[in-house]
Amino acid sequence: MSILTLAFDADDTLWHNETLFAVTSEQIGALLAPYADSDNLHRRLVETERRNLRLFGYGVKGFTLSMIESAIEVSEGRVSAREIQAILEAGKKLLAHPIELLPQVRESLEGLAKKHNLMMITKGDLFHQESRLAMSGLGDLFSAVEIVSEKNAETYRKILRRYHLDAEDFVMVGNSVKSDILPVLEVGARAIYIPYEITWELEVAELGNPDPSRCRRCQSIAEVAGTVAEFFQTV
Numbered sequence: 001m002s003i004l005t006l007a008f009d010a011d012d013t014l015w016h017n018e019t020l021f022a023v024t025s026e027q028i029g030a031l032l033a034p035y036a037d038s039d040n041l042h043r044r045l046v047e048t049e050r051r052n053l054r055l056f057g058y059g060v061k062g063f064t065l066s067m068i069e070s071a072i073e074v075s076e077g078r079v080s081a082r083e084i085q086a087i088l089e090a091g092k093k094l095l096a097h098p099i100e101l102l103p104q105v106r107e108s109l110e111g112l113a114k115k116h117n118l119m120m121i122t123k124g125d126l127f128h129q130e131s132r133l134a135m136s137g138l139g140d141l142f143s144a145v146e147i148v149s150e151k152n153a154e155t156y157r158k159i160l161r162r163y164h165l166d167a168e169d170f171v172m173v174g175n176s177v178k179s180d181i182l183p184v185l186e187v188g189a190r191a192i193y194i195p196y197e198i199t200w201e202l203e204v205a206e207l208g209n210p211d212p213s214r215c216r217r218c219q220s221i222a223e224v225a226g227t228v229a230e231f232f233q234t235v
Helices: 018-031 038-056 060-074 081-096 105-113 126-136 153-162 177-186 221-233
Strands: 005-008 117-123 144-148 170-174 190-193 215-217
Touching: 018 038, 018 060, 018 081, 038 060, 060 081, 105 117, 105 221, 117 153, 126 144, 153 177, 170 177, 170 221, 177 190, 190 221, 215 221
Parallel strands: 005 117, 005 170, 117 144, 170 190, 190 215
Antiparallel strands: none
């Protein structure tokens, strides 16, 4: 068997992310309470983010711009410059927030790197994700890092071609069924799903009942090594 390549998502697979967005959304919701209740504001934000993805992409900057747009909409243009400034400051705090690794991430990756080739494949703003990776201290464990605008089957096919990888020897590990699991299975590779406590609405998808020889669910990254071993005992 060839050397296996294990690719890891970053946000909410290696470090906390969505919980920070949730806290920030609550803070901005309180700020904008005079204009809209929290449910209405949240609904508007998700709709605006969906509409803006093709323009702003994923990440904090797109979130911040979409939140400002949502604030203008729900307030019917009455939102003040002071309130917009507060939204901008909340976005800046998100960008500067220190990395908090999920439990057992470092030791798990260090162990896996002794046997396998490790990659990172993540969505988001290039500058911010590069900064997060540098702050995480995990960079030396990855042979390659791909920060992409979208994770779909064609993205994974391009990565496999770029690094001359066989889909049969490739495993993706991540928390998003939509981005880390379904498109990977579509290209004929394997996937390990590690759910996070919060899933962003735009990443929600049904996993269904995938072939257990191609896709498994783990409770933590510490289970990845054993799951990979089980995958390749059956081929």
